[in-house]
Amino acid sequence: MTRTGDYDVDFKTERSRMTNASNADLFISIHFNATGAGVSNATGIETYWYQYDPEYQPKINKEMHNNPTRLAESEILANKVQESLIKETGAVNRGVRRETFAVLRETAIPAILVELGFMDNPSELQVIKQDSYHTRLAKALAQGVMNWYGAVEGK
Numbered sequence: 001m002t003r004t005g006d007y008d009v010d011f012k013t014e015r016s017r018m019t020n021a022s023n024a025d026l027f028i029s030i031h032f033n034a035t036g037a038g039v040s041n042a043t044g045i046e047t048y049w050y051q052y053d054p055e056y057q058p059k060i061n062k063e064m065h066n067n068p069t070r071l072a073e074s075e076i077l078a079n080k081v082q083e084s085l086i087k088e089t090g091a092v093n094r095g096v097r098r099e100t101f102a103v104l105r106e107t108a109i110p111a112i113l114v115e116l117g118f119m120d121n122p123s124e125l126q127v128i129k130q131d132s133y134h135t136r137l138a139k140a141l142a143q144g145v146m147n148w149y150g151a152v153e154g155k
Contacts, residue, residue, distance in 0.1 A: 044092030
């Protein structure tokens with residue numbers, strides 16, 4: 001974990017610095033989504049992994065940002081976690097996507113970012129607020145990680 005409390009961490013590099021210094025096997029950036037357009041009808045869960053783009057050069061992860069093994073393992077992690085989240089929650093599957101987010105680009109280990117629902121959708125927000133839903137999300141994330149370990153350990 002990069003935080004144990006509710007405080008801001010510089011999203012451009014500090015989370016990645018903390019992760020890179022942690023000796024962790026993987027990194028999952030956990031978020032709840034919003035469209036930014038006020039009240040929304042958008043629903044579902046989506047997971048992102050890093051896509052190399054020469055326009056976005058890393059600031060702190062120059063050696064590993066385009067490492068083929070890290071990228072392949074990030075893609076596997078994204079798919080395993082997304083599959084587990086959808087199976088456990090029954091949420092709308094918004095898919096696995098590639099993106100150049102700094103937190104993924106600057107992290108030297110397999111990394112994903114998950115968006116676990118839309119807080120600006122009133123119906124989805126009611127589900128997001130439920131402790132039982134938090135438990136299902138945590139269980140699904142853990143299962144996805146275990147499935148990832150099973151997939152990459154034999155390589």
